[in-house]
Structure formats: structure tokens, C-alpha cells
Amino acid sequence: MTVITLTIDGRSVATASGATLLEAARAGGSAIPTLCHLEGLSPVAACRLCLVEIDGDSRLQPACVTAAAEGMVVRTTSPRLAELRRTVIELLFTEGNHVCAICVANGHCELQDLAVAVGMDHSRLPYRFPSRSVDLSHPLFGLDHNRCILCTRCVRVCAEVEGAHVWDVGWRGEHCRIISGLDQPWGAVDACTDCGKCVQVCPTGALFHKGDGTEEKEGHPEQLQVLVRARQQGGAP
Amino acid sequence: MAPMERSWRSGSVVELVIGIGNRLRSDDGVGPRLAEEVEAWGLSGVESMAVPQLTPELAPRLAACARVLFIDAWLVDGVDASAAAAPLLESLEALELSAAPPSRFSHHSTPQALLQLAEGLYGQRPEAWWLRVPAHGLELGEQLSPATAAQLVPARRALRCWLDRDA
Amino acid sequence: MEIPNPETNQPRTVLIDPVTRIEGHAKISIHLDADGQVETARFHVVEYRGFETFCEGRPFTEMAAITARICGICPVSHLLAAAKTGDKLLAVTIPPAAEKLRRLMNLAQICQSHALSFFHLSSPDFLLGWDSDPAKRNVFGLIAADPELARSGIRLRQFGQALIEALGGRKIHAAWAVPGGVRAPLAEGLKERVLGQLPEMFAIAERALALFKQLMDTKLGEEREVFGSFPSLFMGLVGSDGRWEHYGGGLRIINAEGSVLVDGLSEDAYASVIAEAVEPWSYLKFPYYKPLGPEAGSYRVGPLARLNLCERIGTPRADRELIELRQRGGRVVSGSLYYHLARLIEIVACLEGIEALLNDPGIEGRHVRARASVNALEAVGVSEAPRGTLFHHYRVDANGLIEKVNLIIATGQNNRAMNRTVTQIARHYLDGAHLSEALLNRVEAGIRCYDPCLSCSTHAAGSMPLQVRLYGADGALVEERIRG
Numbered sequence: 001m002t003v004i005t006l007t008i009d010g011r012s013v014a015t016a017s018g019a020t021l022l023e024a025a026r027a028g029g030s031a032i033p034t035l036c037h038l039e040g041l042s043p044v045a046a047c048r049l050c051l052v053e054i055d056g057d058s059r060l061q062p063a064c065v066t067a068a069a070e071g072m073v074v075r076t077t078s079p080r081l082a083e084l085r086r087t088v089i090e091l092l093f094t095e096g097n098h099v100c101a102i103c104v105a106n107g108h109c110e111l112q113d114l115a116v117a118v119g120m121d122h123s124r125l126p127y128r129f130p131s132r133s134v135d136l137s138h139p140l141f142g143l144d145h146n147r148c149i150l151c152t153r154c155v156r157v158c159a160e161v162e163g164a165h166v167w168d169v170g171w172r173g174e175h176c177r178i179i180s181g182l183d184q185p186w187g188a189v190d191a192c193t194d195c196g197k198c199v200q201v202c203p204t205g206a207l208f209h210k211g212d213g214t215e216e217k218e219g220h221p222e223q224l225q226v227l228v229r230a231r232q233q234g235g236a237p
Numbered sequence: 238m239a240p241m242e243r244s245w246r247s248g249s250v251v252e253l254v255i256g257i258g259n260r261l262r263s264d265d266g267v268g269p270r271l272a273e274e275v276e277a278w279g280l281s282g283v284e285s286m287a288v289p290q291l292t293p294e295l296a297p298r299l300a301a302c303a304r305v306l307f308i309d310a311w312l313v314d315g316v317d318a319s320a321a322a323a324p325l326l327e328s329l330e331a332l333e334l335s336a337a338p339p340s341r342f343s344h345h346s347t348p349q350a351l352l353q354l355a356e357g358l359y360g361q362r363p364e365a366w367w368l369r370v371p372a373h374g375l376e377l378g379e380q381l382s383p384a385t386a387a388q389l390v391p392a393r394r395a396l397r398c399w400l401d402r403d404a
Numbered sequence: 405m406e407i408p409n410p411e412t413n414q415p416r417t418v419l420i421d422p423v424t425r426i427e428g429h430a431k432i433s434i435h436l437d438a439d440g441q442v443e444t445a446r447f448h449v450v451e452y453r454g455f456e457t458f459c460e461g462r463p464f465t466e467m468a469a470i471t472a473r474i475c476g477i478c479p480v481s482h483l484l485a486a487a488k489t490g491d492k493l494l495a496v497t498i499p500p501a502a503e504k505l506r507r508l509m510n511l512a513q514i515c516q517s518h519a520l521s522f523f524h525l526s527s528p529d530f531l532l533g534w535d536s537d538p539a540k541r542n543v544f545g546l547i548a549a550d551p552e553l554a555r556s557g558i559r560l561r562q563f564g565q566a567l568i569e570a571l572g573g574r575k576i577h578a579a580w581a582v583p584g585g586v587r588a589p590l591a592e593g594l595k596e597r598v599l600g601q602l603p604e605m606f607a608i609a610e611r612a613l614a615l616f617k618q619l620m621d622t623k624l625g626e627e628r629e630v631f632g633s634f635p636s637l638f639m640g641l642v643g644s645d646g647r648w649e650h651y652g653g654g655l656r657i658i659n660a661e662g663s664v665l666v667d668g669l670s671e672d673a674y675a676s677v678i679a680e681a682v683e684p685w686s687y688l689k690f691p692y693y694k695p696l697g698p699e700a701g702s703y704r705v706g707p708l709a710r711l712n713l714c715e716r717i718g719t720p721r722a723d724r725e726l727i728e729l730r731q732r733g734g735r736v737v738s739g740s741l742y743y744h745l746a747r748l749i750e751i752v753a754c755l756e757g758i759e760a761l762l763n764d765p766g767i768e769g770r771h772v773r774a775r776a777s778v779n780a781l782e783a784v785g786v787s788e789a790p791r792g793t794l795f796h797h798y799r800v801d802a803n804g805l806i807e808k809v810n811l812i813i814a815t816g817q818n819n820r821a822m823n824r825t826v827t828q829i830a831r832h833y834l835d836g837a838h839l840s841e842a843l844l845n846r847v848e849a850g851i852r853c854y855d856p857c858l859s860c861s862t863h864a865a866g867s868m869p870l871q872v873r874l875y876g877a878d879g880a881l882v883e884e885r886i887r888g
Contacts, residue, residue, distance in 0.1 A: 099379050101260055102462075102469045121274075121393075122386030136463060136803030139777060144463075187803075210804070211775060213582045214469035261473045293524050293554075294561045350544075357547035358555050 006072040015068050022050055022063035030076045033085060033114055035092075036151040037064045038201055038221055040228035041160060047151060048088050049114070052076050060084070086118040087125075094125045095174075097132065097146035098204075104217040105205030111149060112204075130174065137187030140210060141199050145177055148206035154178065154198035157224060166192045178206075200224065251282040252400065253302040253363070257309045259289050264372030264385040268308040271370070271392060275400075283400065291346040293354055300359035306399050307348040307365070308392075310372035310385075322371035322384075324392040326399060329365040368395055431871045432847060434830045434839075438877040442834055445826040447819065447851065456809045464493055464778075464804050468579040471796070471811070478857065480513035480568060481789030483581045484651070485796040489785030490583025493800060494776040501769030502585030507651050508761045509571050509581070510787065514650060515605075515754040516564025517790035518707070518747040521855040522612065523557020526744055529849045530619050534842050553615070556608040560751070563605050567758070570594050585773035595762045602759055606721070609751045613725060616745055620732065624741065630832045631850050632740025632825030635660030637693055637703035638712045639817070640793050641786065644668070646715030648722075648753060650788040656713045657693055657703060662736045665693070671786035674795060680812070691817050702820035705792025706854060707746035712736050717749075719756035725749040740825055740853040747855075778804040789814050791855055815856040825850045839874055839883050847872065 002017040006024065013028035020043070025032050036047040045062035052063045055073035063076070075081075092111060100106050132145035155167040155178065166189050170179035181189035199207045201221045208217045256272025258265040269287030276285040284302070288295070291307075299305055307329075313322045329348055348367060356362035370392050373382045381389075431448040459470055467490065471482035484506055491498055498506075528546045531553075546554050570591060572580035580587050620628060642656040643649040654668035657677065666677050681690040681698045693701035703709075712735075717723050726749060733742050761767055782799045792814030799808040829850045833843045848870060874882045 101379055101473070102466050104466075121389050122381055122383075124383070124386075126383070127380055134461065134463060134805055136805055142463060142803075210463075210777060211465060211583070213465050213587075214579050216587075259473070292520065292561070294558050294565060296558060297562075353544055354547070354554075357544060358551055358558070 004068060004070040006068055006070065006074065008074045009076055017068075017070075019068050020064055021052060021061070021066045021068050021072075021074060024068040025052070025063060025074070025076055032063050032076050033117060034064060035110060035114060035149070035203060036153065038153050038156075038224065040224045041153060041156040041201075044152060044156070047092075047149075049085055051081060051084060053078055053081065082118070086120050089115050089118050089120050090123045090125050092149045093120070094123050094127045095130070096148065097129060099146075102214050103147065103205040104208045104212045104214060105147075105219070106215045108215070108218040109205060110203035110219075128174075132177070135180075135186050136210060137185035138192070138194075138210070139187065140194055141186070141196065142208050142210050143178070143180075143186060144206055144208070146206075147204045148178055149204060150176060150178065151203060152178075153201040153203065153221075154207060157197045157201045161224065161228065162193060162195050162197050164191050164193050164195075167198060197224065250284040250298075250302045251304065252284070253298065253305045254283065254285040254396075255291070255295070255305065255307050256285070256287045257289075257291060257307060258287075260287075261379060263374045263376055263378045263380060264312075264382055265310045265375050266379065267310050267370045267372060267381060267385055267389075267392075270381075271308050271368075271389070271396060274393070275396060280400065291348065291351050293346065293351070296351055296354040297359055299351060299355040299363055300361035302363050305352075305363045305365050306368055306396070308368045308370065308396075309348075310375075311369035312375065313371045313373065322388075324368060324370045324388050324395050326366060326368045326395040329367050366399055368392065368399070431873065432826055432851075433873045433875060434826070434834065435875045436837065436877055436882070440837060440877075442827060442831040443877075445823060445830045447822045447826055456811060459806050459809045462806050464490060464798055464800050464806055465583060467796070467798065467806065467809075468581060468583075472579060478513060478517055478789055478791075480509055481787060481794050482796075483579060484510055484787040485785045485789075485794045487579075487581035487583055487586075487785070488787060489783045489796040489798050491585075491774075492783035492785060493778055493780050493798065493804065494583050494774070495779035496584055496774040496776045498585040498774055499769060499771045500766055501589060502772040502774075503651075504761055504764060504767040505571065505586050505590060505772065506581055508758060508767065509568055510651050511754040511757045511761070512564040512567035512571070514788075514790045515751050515758075516561045516568070517855075518751050518754075519557050519560035519564065521790075521852075522616075522744055522747050522751075523553060523560070525855070526849070526852050527553060527557075527612075527616075529845070529852070530616065530624060530744075533623075534845050534849075553612065556611070560605060560608050563601055567594075567598055570597075582773065584775055587773065589770050589772050590768055595768075598758065599762055602755060605755050606752070609748060609755060610721075613745075613748045613752070616748060617728070617732075620741070620745060627846075627849075628739050628741050630828055631846075632821060632828060632853055633738055634824055634828065635738055636821060636824075637665070637696070637701065638709035638736070639666075639693075639703045639705055640709045640713050641788050642667075642713050643718070648710060648714040648717040650710070655786070655793075658713055658736065660736055660738055662712075665695075671784045671795065674784060674786075674797075674812075678812070680816075689812070689816050690819050691812055692820070699820075703817065704740075704821045705814050705817045706743060707750050707790075708737060708740065708743045709792065710788060711746045711749060717753050719753055719760070722749055722753035722756055725752060740821065740850070743853040743855070778802070791815060791857055792817055815854070818854045818856065822851055822854055822856065825853065837874065837876070837882050839872055839885050844872060844885060 003014050004017045005012060005014050008025050008028045009030050011028055013024050015024040015027055022032055033049045035049050037043055037050065043064040045065045048062060050063040051060040053075040054061055100112060135143040152169060155169060158167045159165040166180050168179050169176060170183055171177060180186040181191065199209060200219055201224055202219055205217055254272050254275045256268035258268040260266035260269050272285045272287045352362055352365050370388050371385060373384045432445065434445045435443045437443040459467060468483050468486040471486045472479040531549050532545045637657055637659050639655065639657045641649040641653045643653040654670060655666060656664060657666040658664050669677065677694055678691050679694045681692060683690060690698065692698045693703055711726060711729060717726050729737060729745060729749060733739060778800060785796045787794055794814060795812035797810040798806055800806055826847055829846050833846055871886045873884045876882050
């Protein structure tokens with residue numbers, strides 16, 4: 001294994017070659033906020049929260065998919081990045097219908113936590129109040145599109161870990177949404193194994209256990225990591 | 238501490254912040270929202286609570302603290318609805334004389350009435366202030382209007398100033 | 405607004421400007437006939453709270469959290485009605501411990517709500533007299549006259565609030581009662597703490613009862629006859645054995661003579677006996693007993709109705725008071741001033757009920773929630789809120805998404821009785837064509853008998869000032885007064 005050295009937030013960080021900037025930064029003690037990224041799933045750089053500044057590159061780069069390189073000088077925080085991250089969160093909030101007070105995930109929501117972390121006390125952008133539906137056709141789980149931020153964790157976990165590929169992304173632009181099967185009601189999709197991994201990894205209250213009331217949903221993405229590690233190493237975790 | 242005792246404890250809370258309003262009524266939720274922020278600051282000697290309306294059982298808690306700040310939405314309409322409307326931090330002592338007797342028609346009470354209650358029944362009245370944040374809409378919804386949201390920064394500054402923490 | 409002064413014929417303005425955060429007025433209009441006598445009076449609630457449409461399209465499991473936010477004064481009532489409706493959509497019988505815990509919370513809720521109504525809103529009227537300075541005829545006048553009474557009201561309210569908080573967690577809005585039961589079993593140590601406080605609470609309630617009974621027999625003789633004293637129907641929940649009930653049982657309707665018109669009716673069938681009229685001048689709906697029509701079929705709900713409906717309360721102290729109430733007012737008490745006495749008796753009943761529930765080992769059961777999926781597409785849940793019977797009626801699709809919601813609230817059911825009360829008071833006390841202080845004070849007090857909660861039924865964020873208008877026979881406005 002080759003070791004490379006780079007500078008992140010003024011600190012010298014050594015990491016294995018092939019590591020992403022996100023892995024290197026976290027190993028070096030820099031906290032980069034993420035939302036679509038989840039250890040154990042392939043990175044997609046969809047949410048743009050992990051953008052960082054790299055010397056010599058005028059464009060910002062998503063840390064989750066950018067390979068660390070020898071001698072790189074990286075900044076994970078700056079006024080420009082702070083402004084950008086806050087705007088990303090504001091866009092996510094204004095694009096859907098997020099009513100925390102009555103949400104199943106209230107108090108255990110990654111989007112809510114990030115809003116606090118980036119200092120979003122209000123949105124400077126207008127709310128769009130889209131008309132979206134709720135799918136309760138599955139016997140165990142529900143999907144509230146109002147709360148979906150299209151991070152695609154559910155799509156990836158189902159395809160990459162469960163191997164069922166129930167979820168996908170359909171339509172475009174403002175009509176873009178998560179679909180199950182061939183855009184069927186979730187309950188009508190035979191491929192679904194009822195495993196619930198999509199619910200566990202969902203960062204908001206979009207996917208939930210039916211019957212859960214306000215504040216009752218706690219996602220457990222760490223269970224996914226245990227599972228993935230066990231598969232990679234073989235045998236019991 | 239168990240709730241049963243909490244309402245009666247004294248001494249430990251020096252400053253009390255009470256945010257008044259309904260969070261499902263747009264800008265009316267600005268008081269509770271700010272009160273929750275103060276709670277998150279975790280300042281020692283400061284207790285913060287969000288209530289939909291003022292009710293008499295708050296009086297003993299008022300009587301037990303040295304200073305109290307009420308945060309309330311203040312509905313500005315028509316002409317005043319310009320962005321010029323800013324949060325107003327006032328001492329309640331000055332407003333005392335002009336205060337009308339509280340109505341017993343609804344279940345709503347006023348800060349002045351609650352202070353009088355604390356003094357009349359428990360012999361103590363804290364130094365009282367009022368932070369009023371302009372509200373522009375009270376329709377159903379959890380979001381603040383942009384005009385009210387824009388006042389959060391000055392409101393927060395006023396709050397810190399009142400708490401005598403760096404503004 | 406310029407209106408003619410009846411004395412000088414010069415236009416004059418009688419407007420007391422209300423202060424901050426005002427969205428709606430509770431309006432009262434008094435209409436005179438050609439002879440200058442009161443023809444009718446109406447209590448208008450003018451703004452509609454759009455909660456029913458707000459709920460459509462949401463999973464029914466969220467209804468408890470949504471509706472609990474309708475009101476900051478009595479969130480528990482909506483919470484329980486929503487949870488009971490949810491139980492029926494799941495078609496489950498909830499675990500016995502869960503029912504006992506829900507009952508405990510409702511008793512605590514009725515207790516603290518009645519305490520606010522009696523000790524802080526209404527008792528100044530009785531103790532200080534109608535013609536005393538309005539600036540002093542309030543809770544501060546009460547402090548001067550009887551500080552212990554004011555303090556004990558606060559103690560009683562704290563007791564109920566603290567019990568609710570301890571059961572539901574600090575955030576009552578987080579919906580502790582859920583379809584299928586409740587979220588958490590009885591907390592360790594709560595039983596002992598509450599039982600330890602009960603003797604003081606009984607003493608407070610009994611002192612207030614003694615005081616109010618004495619006032620009813622002396623000073624309030626006239627008000628007893630004028631404040632909403634008329635025959636009407638009464639409706640509410642009654643236990644299967646005829647006992648006072650606040651959570652289960654069946655619906656009973658009686659008439660002023662005490663004849664039972666409807667008994668043991670399941671809430672599911674409420675629509676077979678109750679219809680809702682809509683009046684152009686109010687956004688509140690006016691429910692009535694169908695067979696008798698909107699006028700004769702109007703009924704009263706709430707503390708007095710519950711006491712009129714039951715055979716007995718079922719606990720010794722409250723039953724003694726019930727017998728005394730009937731000695732004073734008859735088997736079916738028709739004067740609305742007795743609502744206050746009924747509230748005090750119910751406080752005693754609640755305290756005894758709390759004591760009995762806490763001493764019941766069944767309340768300590770650890771299994772408190774039944775799980776199921778949607779098994780019924782339509783359900784009606786009912787509970788007795790402090791102010792009266794509360795119905796939640798939901799229709800959901802096969803997956804549990806709300807298609808339609810109807811809420812029937814206590815203040816709506818008492819609406820017609822409030823109009824009749826205001827009419828009766830205006831007829832008795834209107835002096836010429838002038839809205840005197842004494843009249844306004846009594847009109848307010850007449851409405852306070854029903855302890856209406858307007859935030860529940862309307863669109864009021866905070867205070868709701870009272871606006872009283874007097875109209876001549878020609879429909880012209882004679883005078884207007886507003887109280888903030």
C-alpha cells in the first residue's frame with residue numbers, strides 16, 4: 001500500500017493512495033458535512049455538501065468522489081464553503097414540504113441536524129410548497145415524498161446491498177422523484193423483500209415504519225456498515 | 238429534575254426566557270423558536286421555555302427568578318408591514334401604567350398580568366422585559382415569512398444583549 | 405366608526421383599541437325589536453380554523469400530533485380523541501394498562517382546565533360583584549380579596565399540568581397517546597409523588613366548593629335564574645352502569661325533564677342522531693339532535709351535562725356533592741351558572757379517580773401498545789374534553805391516508821346555548837338602548853359559564869377580544885363596544 005501525504009486545513013495528513021478526500025479529511029480530523037454519502041454505499045456526490053477548496057483548482061470538488069493526491073492542499077472550511085453549504089440545505093428545505101413538528105423523524109433527522117450545523121435559522125429562498133404524495137401501499141413501510149431529498153441512499157442500498165433494486169429515480173427537474181418498481185405503488189412491487197434497509201438508511205422521515213408517530217423514527221445507518229463489513233470479511237461481524 | 242419539583246424550585250434560575258406563540262401558525266412561532274434557541278445555548282442560570290399562551294401557573298416561576306424576558310410575535314399590518322419593522326426590546330416597567338386590565342374572556346393572559354400575579358401572590362416580581370418580533374402572517378404553516386425570518390438576526394442580537402452575553 | 409349617541413343624537417365612537425396579536429374578535433350582537441326590547445342575541449365566531457383540510461392526505465398516525473396543536477390549553481383532549489379514532493382504524497382493543505393511563509391523563513387534564521376556568525377566570529365575578537370597578541374585578545381584585553383562593557387555583561393547575569407532563573414527557577405535543585395505546589408505561593415514582601399531593605388538592609377543591617355553594621345560595625340568587633336558565637337537551641358520555649364517564653361508555657341524550665332520548669349509543673352512530681347546521685353569521689357549526697330540529701334539538705355538553713346525564717359519579721366524595729347539586733337545582737339542572745359548581749364537583753371526581761387509578765396495580769402494566777395495520781377505513785373517536793364531548797371522525801384510504809376529517813368540538817355544541825344565555829341576560833339587564841358596563845360584565849360572565857375555548861374552533865393566535873354590538877329594530881348599529 002502506497003502512502004501519500006497532503007495538506008488538509010493546514011495539517012499534514014498521510015493516507016493510503018486511492019483514498020477519497022473525504023476519507024483523508026476525516027482521518028485527519030476535519031469534519032466535512034455529508035448527506036447523500038454513507039459508508040458502505042457507492043458515493044454519488046449528489047448533495048454537494050462535501051464540496052471543498054483545492055489549491056490550483058478554481059472549481060470546488062466534492063470530497064466524497066475526489067481522490068486524494070500527493071501534495072494536494074485542501075481547505076474544508078471557508079466563508080465561501082459555509083455560504084454554499086447553507087444554501088444547499090436551504091434548497092433542500094424549500095424544495096420539499098418539511099414540517100418538523102409532526103414528522104416521524106423529528107429529533108433524529110440528518111437534514112434537521114445539518115440545518116442546525118450550517119446555521120440555517122431561516123430560508124432566504126422562497127418555499128415552493130410542491131404538491132407531493134404519500135405511498136402507504138406497502139404493508140410495513142411508508143414513503144412520504146414530501147420529505148424526500150433525493151439523496152438516493154435507498155436506491156443504492158437496495159441495489160448494492162440487498163440486490164433487489166426496487167428503487168430508482170424517475171422523471172426530471174422539479175418532477176424528479178424516487179420510484180419503486182416500474183413506477184408502481186411500493187406494495188405492488190414483487191421484487192421488494194421487505195428487508196427495511198431503505199428505511200434504516202433514509203436520512204429524513206421520507207421512509208418510515210408504518211404506525212410510527214411523530215418523533216418515533218430513528219434511522220440506523222450504522223447497521224448497514226456492520227453488514228457490509230461482515231460481507232467483505234466473511235463470517236459473522 | 239422531575240417536573241413536579243421543577244415548577245417550585247427557586248434560586249437556581251436567575252434569568253427566565255419565555256417564548257409565546259403557536260409554531261403551527263407561521264410567524265406566531267417566532268417566540269417559541271427563539272426560546273428554543275436560547276435553551277440550546279445552554280447558559281447556566283438561564284431557563285428558557287416555549288408556551289402557546291401565558292397561563293397563571295407560570296406566576297410562581299416568575300416570582301422565583303431575578304429577570305424575565307417575554308418573546309412575542311407582534312403583528313404588523315398594511316402600512317407597518319415594511320421591512321422597516323424591527324424587533325423591539327422594551328422594559329415592561331415603563332409599559333405598566335398604560336396596560337389595560339387583562340381580559341378573562343379568552344384563556345390568554347398578558348406579561349403584565351402575569352407579573353402582577355407573581356407579585357400579588359408570591360410577593361416577588363422579577364425585572365421584566367419584552368422582546369417583540371414583527372410578524373407578517375399567521376396562517377397555518379411552520380415556516381416564518383421571509384420578512385419575519387429576516388428579523389431573527391437582530392432579535393438574536395437583542396436576546397444576547399439582554400442576557401449580557403457578547404452581542 | 406361613527407355611530408349616533410342615543411342620548412345626544414350626536415355621532416360618537418365607543419371603541420377601545422385592542423392591543424397586539426389580534427386576528428379575530430368574538431362578536432356578540434344584540435338585536436332590538438320595535439319596542440326597544442331585546443329580540444335576540446348572537447354569539448358569533450368569525451374566523452375558521454382550517455385544520456380539517458390541513459389534515460387531508462396525511463397518514464392517520466400523524467393525526468394525534470397535528471390535532472394536539474389545535475389548542476395550547478387542552479392538547480390532551482384532541483390527543484385522546486385522535487388516538488381513540490386511531491385505535492378503531494386499527495380495529496384493536498388497547499392493552500388495559502394503556503387505557504388506564506389515558507384515563508389518568510384525561511382526569512389530570514379536566515382537573516387543571518377546570519381550575520383555570522373557575523379560580524382565575526370566573527371567581528372574580530362572584531366574589532367582587534358586577535358593579536365593582538372593572539379594572540379591579542379581575543384576578544388582581546381576587547388577590548386583594550382572597551389571595552389564598554388565587555394561589556390554590558394555581559396549585560391545582562400545577563398539579564394537573566405536572567401529572568400530564570410526567571405521563572407524556574415534557575413535550576405533550578409529541579403525541580404520547582398513539583393509535584393502539586400509549587408510548588410509555590407509568591414512570592417510576594410518579595404514583596407515590598402524586599398520591600402524596602392529593603390531600604392538599606382535595607382540601608383546595610372542598611374549600612372552593614364550600615365557598616361557591618354559599619355564594620349560589622346568597623349573592624348569586626338572581627344570576628342563577630338569569631344566566632342561561634332554560635330547558636334544553638343535554639348530551640355526553642355515560643358509563644354502561646349509568647356512572648359519570650369521561651373516556652369510554654356510550655352517548656346519552658336526555659331532555660329537560662330527565663327522559664332519556666338516546667342511550668348507550670356508540671359514537672360510530674353519532675350521525676344518526678346528530679346533524680350539523682351551518683349559520684351564515686358564524687363559522688362554528690351548530691350540531692343538534694336530529695329528530696327535534698335545529699332549535700328544539702339544541703343541546704348542552706360539558707360539566708353540567710355530564711352530571712345531569714349520569715345516575716351517579718361512583719366515588720364517595722363526588723357523589724355526596726352530586727346529591728347536594730340535585731337538591732339545589734333538581735334532577736336535571738337547567739341553569740348554566742351551575743356549570744361552575746359542576747366544574748368543582750368534577751374536580752373532586754377527577755381527584756378521586758386519579759387516586760383510584762394510581763392504586764390500581766393494573767396501571768403499572770408494561771405492555772401499553774397494540775400494533776396493527778389499517779383494518780377499518782372509517783372511524784369515530786370520542787372523549788369528554790373539559791368543555792364537553794369531542795368527536796373526531798376520519799375516513800382513510802386502504803393504506804391509511806386521511807381522506808376526510810370532521811371534528812365536532814364542545815364549544816360548537818354549546819353555541820346555541822351560549823346565544824340563548826346572552827339573549828336571556830340582555831333581556832334582563834339591557835337598560836334602554838345602551839351597553840352599560842354592568843351588562844357587558846354579565847354578558848361576558850354568561851359566556852364564561854361554558855368556558856368556551858375559541859382557539860380550538862377558530863383562527864385566533866392569541867387573545868380574542870370581545871366585541872359587543874347593539875342593533876336597533878331597523879338593523880342600524882346603535883352602539884359598539886370592544887374589550888381587549
